[in-house]
Amino acid sequence: MSTSNRFKAFFDWVDGEEWCAKTPDEVIARQKKAPVRRPTYELDSYRRFRRLNQAVGALFCITLAVVLTLVVVSFPPFGDPANPANNEVPARYIERGIEETGSANLVGGMILSYRVFDTFGESSVLFLAATCVTMLLRRDRNNTTSRDLRELRSDDRADRKDKDIVLRTVVLLLLPVSVMVGFYVMLFGHLSPGGGFSGGSILGGGLILYSRTFGSGSVRKFFNEHLYHLVKVVCLMCYGLILVYYVFTGSNGLDNHIWLGIPGNIISSGIIMPINVLVGFEVACTIYAFYALFSEGEM
Template sequence: MNKKFNKLYNILCVIFALIFIAAMIITVSALPNIGDATNPTNNEVSEKYLTDSSWETGSLNAVSGMILDYRAFDTLGESHVLFVATVAVFILLRRDEDSRKDLPTRCLNQSYEQAYDPILAKSLEFLIPAIFVFGIYVIANGHLSPGGGFSGGAIIGAAFILYLNAYGLESIERFCNSRTYLICSCCALLFYGLAKSYVFYVGANHLHSIIPVLADGSILASGLILPLNIAVGVVVSNTVYALYIMFRRGGFSR
């Protein structure tokens, strides 16, 4: 009986998917042709981003200018999505000191610690600084070239994870523990929130902003965009590392 029902269920699922696909294809076929320069998507808004972003925000990269200036409220929400996601994962996976002692054995396997591997450790001595420098470059040049806080932060977070796997938890705990995580994330988000509050306030009230926009193609050209990219980078790298360590052992400390 159960097997029969399962088979029927699977068939119904496939039928549902096919009907849904058909409906979506009919809808999409009525959209304008792709790649056409006269499409409604290529309107005054995208034109404004392309022509004005380089001098209004100082960002040659129109995407950075758009997400950190014109549509900054979305991005402010987006960084906090990462933060609340970490909070939710903390609620789920955090284990306090005493509760970790009486875990069942099958859960202990999660806190399996890899043995020291000389080849990995030695090669990472060269690789990890390079990855860090690359990540910082991507963040710092987010307004001049492809990149920005999100991509650079993910690179740096990956470097932290690599470091943890090569040298073990004790070594990384010296500079990256739950305290530094909290303080860094919190400071970055507070800076982000307060800076944007100021910009929204002066923007909506048509006041003059005290933040200079040089718009000369240098690294300081873009007023708030560089500091905001750094804040976003800190938040993203912290989140990537915190999520990893939560899945690994349910907490920062041993």
């Protein structure tokens, strides 16, 4: 490789898109796996159009910014207690939140009892996203050609470990802390900031760290695809059952017999703590599934 070529390769690397096909001819050539003919035509007009496009875009966005700023100026002032947003709804949530939900964290109590249907929809969105990503990226015969499958099978990446001693030591120190913080945030969601979703993300992050450093085979020993599907579905279904019971009794004016406990204790707040734990496990599973599907195409 000559010096100028090396420089060109370096600048391509700095530009960051050396892995992209730059022209339609290159796309066709790569699809046919033929040698690339260097093209001369047509994309020049696209590039010129791209520059024009960006000029128009900047103008458009500046106009949008001016209009929106003029709108924002006429909004109610920032931090004023008399804002229309601070009406009787948040007053009710704050004043009667503890006696009705038993949760010291009023935000967590609100989204998991008064607005639990909304939050169930959010969990369903996460479930759907995990399903769609599985459909798109799973390594099976619909998504990969036989050649890719052969190549992927040949270098079995389950055993790929990082040999770096610094990374391994740091991860071994960090992993217990991250798992502990994840469980803490999940279990104390009704007493302190946090809740099922953030705790689950921290747990999932810990799993990702472990899998990245010690190879996904070591995670598969205690967390395989079967367990993943089981946890995901069972958590969402338990959540749905709790929700149905809570909403049914509430809307029919029945007593729901849910023991609220003493506010401030760990075991208190009725349905909020179980739901936090269920959501946390589901989110941790989903996030590890995202990682596994993106990096290897299977759990």
